[in-house]
Amino acid sequence: MMHSDFDPKVAHLLRRATLGPTFEEIVAASEAGLEPTLDAMLRSLDEPLSQRQAAAQAIGDVFLKDGRSLRAGWMLRILNVPNLFREKLTLFWHDHFATAISKVNDPRLMAGQIDTLRELALGPFDQLALAMARDPAMLIWLDNQFNVAGKPNENFARELMELFTLGIGNYSEKDVQEVARAFTGWTLERKRFVFDPARHDSGEKEILGQSGNLDGSDVIGLLGRQDAAPRFIARKLWRFFVSQEPGDDDLAALIEAYRANAGSIKAMVRAMFLSPRFFAPEVIARQIKNPIEFVVGAIRALSGPLADVQKYADAASAMGMDLYNPPDVSGWAGGEQWISSFTLLERIRLVRQLIGKGREGQVCGLDVNRIIADNFFSDNEELVDHFSLRFLHRPADAKLRRTLLEYLTAGARAAVIKLPARQRDEKLRGLIRLILCSPQYQLC
C-alpha cells in the first residue's frame, strides 16, 4: 500500500535537507510538489530570521549556563522553529568549523558562533570563512588569540587550510607558517575580536605562490579562489547531505555553481539538491541518520513533550553528537562511525523511554486513536503498512514486516484494532518501538 498523496522523493528531500520531517509535513509537501517545495526552501533562507525564530533565540538565551544547557537550548529551538532547513545547514557548518566548548569554555561565545553560522548559512563562502576567522570562540579554540609577530602560533593557520578551506595536500608546511604570520595580531579584547597592529607581522609573505604584505583577509580571499576550495566544500556538502563517497561527476555541478556565482554556497546547495544523483535509488534511504536526525525525527514523529529537551539533547550526546562540543576540530566522523554497539544501544534506550509515555489512546504524544479513526484499517497488515510508512517513509522490508506482524499476532485473540483499548495501546506501543529500533529506521 502506498498513499497516493505521499511522494517518496519529497520525503527524501525533506529528510536530508531538514530535520525529522513528520508524516503530515511530507503529505502536505507532496501536494505542493517536489520543485515548489525545494524552491520555497531555498527562498526561505533569503528571509531574515522570522519572528518565531527570533523568539526562539530569546528562549535560547536562557540556556547559557554551560555546555549541557546550551545543547538543550538548541534542541528546543529545533523543536520550535518553522525553518529546519536553516537549522540543518547550521548543523553542517558547526560540523565543518567544528569548535568545542570543552576548550572555549564560554557558553555565550559558543552561542554567538552558532548564531553567526545560522545567519550566514547560505552566504558567500569567503564571508563565512572571514566571520569564523574573527569569531571569538574560534580565536580561543585554535589559539589565534596568542598568535603574535615573531612567535607565530600555527594552530589556526593549519586547520584553516586543512579542514576549513582546501583539504590536505593543497598547501605546504611553508604555507602554514606564512599564513600563521598573516593572522598575527588577530586577537581578543574583552572577548571581542580586535586587530592589534602592534602584534601583527606586516612583513612580506609568500602564500600559495602569491606574495606581498598579506593579512588575514587577503588570505581568506586567496584561499577561496584556489581550485581546491570549491572541490573541498562540495565534497563536504555531499558527504553530509547526500552520500559518503561522492564521485567526481557528482561534484562537478556544485563546483561549477561556486565558480559561476562568486563562491555562493546557496548556488552549490541548489545544484546539489537538483542533481539527478540526489534522487538515485542508491542514495535514497542509504545514509545512516546522525544522532540529531534520529532524536529529532523520533520526537517529532511522536510529539514528544518539549519539557524534556534536556533529556533529548543529552541522548543525542550519548549517541555521539554533543552539540557545541564536537570531538575535535575535524568535526564528527559521521557515516558508519555513528554506529557502534554503544551508540546503537543509546538509540534503543531513548525509544524505550519515549514509548513508555502517553495517556490512553496515545503513544508518547502521538494520537493513535485519531490515526485509527482516520484510516479504517481492516486488518493487522494494513495497520503495519500504515505505521511503517508513517515512520520509515517507505514500506518495511520483508524481515521487519514479518517480525511486526508476528509481534501483533502473538497472544492476541483478534486483530489489533478490535482489541480492548488497553491491550490495543500496548500492542501499538510495542509496534512503534520495534519500528524505531529496527535497522531500517536508522537510515535516512
Add this chain to the structure above:
Amino acid sequence: MIVTRRQFLRNGASVVAVGSSVPAMLMNLAWARAEENDRSTRQRVLVVFELNGGNDGLNTLAPVADPNYALARPTLAIGRDAALMLDDSVGLHPSMTAMRGLFNDKRLAVIQGVGYPNANRSHFKSMEIWHRGDPGGEFNSGWLGRWFEKSQMADNRCPVPIVHHSQNRPLLFKSGRAPAISINSIDDFYPRNQKPESLAIGSLYKSSATIDAMGHAPDGTSALSPDEVIMSTGQDIVKGTEVIRGVLKNPRTPKIVYPDSRIGKGLAVFSQMIVQDIGTRLFYISLGGFDTHARQADGHANLLATVSSSIAAFLDDLKAENRDKDVMVMVFSEFGRRVKENGSAGTDHGAASLMFFAGGSVHGGLYGHYPSLEKLQDGDLAYNVDFRDCYATVLENWLGTSSDRLLPRGRKPLAFV
C-alpha cells in the same frame, strides 16, 4: 561468585546461567569451542592507550642534561632537580612518579625517538597513519583489525574479543568484521526489561544470510553497506550483552584503588574482564587534551599524572591477581611537539616522540636513543625507531603472529618483549 572460563569448563553451563537468562544457543556460541581453546586459556592481552592531540614527548621524557633543551624551552623546560631521572641524561616528567616505579621494577619499556619517514603534522592524517600502521597508502584498515581478521576470526569464539572504552570504534580495529564492543560501563550490559518487544528487537538483529555470506576486500577494508554496518553492530550487541551479563554478574573489588577518573574507571573495567577470563584480547582507551598550543605546563602535568597513576594501578591490580604477565599496555600519540616553545607558553605540532610499553612480561628499560636537539628536521626531533617496528614487536613477540602482510614490508622487531 566469579566465573572464569576455566570454571565454566569444570562446572558446565549451569554455573554461568545462575540467575541469568542466557539462552542455550548463546552459551553454545560463546563456549562451544572453549575446550579446544583452553590449552592456551590465558591468552595474552594488549591494551592500547592513545594520547590524543600530540603528546609533548620532550617534556614527558626530558633530556635535562642537554643545554639545548632549556634554551629551546625557556618557560616550559623541566628542571634537572625535578625530573625523575631514568639514567644520567633523561628523566620523566615530575608528575609521573607511578610510572617511574614501574620503570624501577623493570615493568616499563620506554622507546625513544619513535616516528616514521616524512612526518605528517596534521592530527588527522598522522592519527590515521598510526591507526593503519602505514604511512603509505597500502592499507586502509586498522593494524589490529587486520591482525584479528588474519589470526583470530576463524577460531576466536569469544563474543567480545575486542573492547573499546570510547563511543566510536577506533580506526585501529577497523576491518571487515572484527566485532568490537564499546563498553563505557558494564551496567550497559545488564538486562533492561523482558517485554515481548524487547526480545523482538533482538530478533530484528539476528544474523541473516546477507551478513554471514558477506565477504570483504582482500586488504581487509570494510565492504559493508550502511545497513550491514547496523545489522552487524546489532549482532555484536546481542552476543556481547548475553555473555558479559552472564560472566560479570558480580563485580569484583579491585585489589588496588584506581584513580577516580574516567580513565581509572575504564581500566578497572578492563581488569575485571581480564581477571574473569572472558577471552577478550584487545582493549582500547584514549585520553584527549594533549594538543597543548598554549599555556601547557599545568594541563600537561595533570594529563601525564592521569596516564601514569592509572596505568600503574591497573598493572598492580593485575599483579595482585597474578595476571600481569599476560597483559601489556601500549601508549602512543600521533606525534610529538615542536622543540622550540611558541610565544604562548605552548608548543606546536612536531614529529618524533616516544612510546611506552608496560606489563609484567615487558623487558623494562630505555630503547632507541634520544634524538639530537641539534640535528633537527624542520625544527622537530628526527626519529630513529620506526613505529611500525614497535607494532611488529607486538604482533610477533606478544600476539604471536607474523607481521608479514599485516604491516608494510621490512620490519625489524625490537626486544622490549
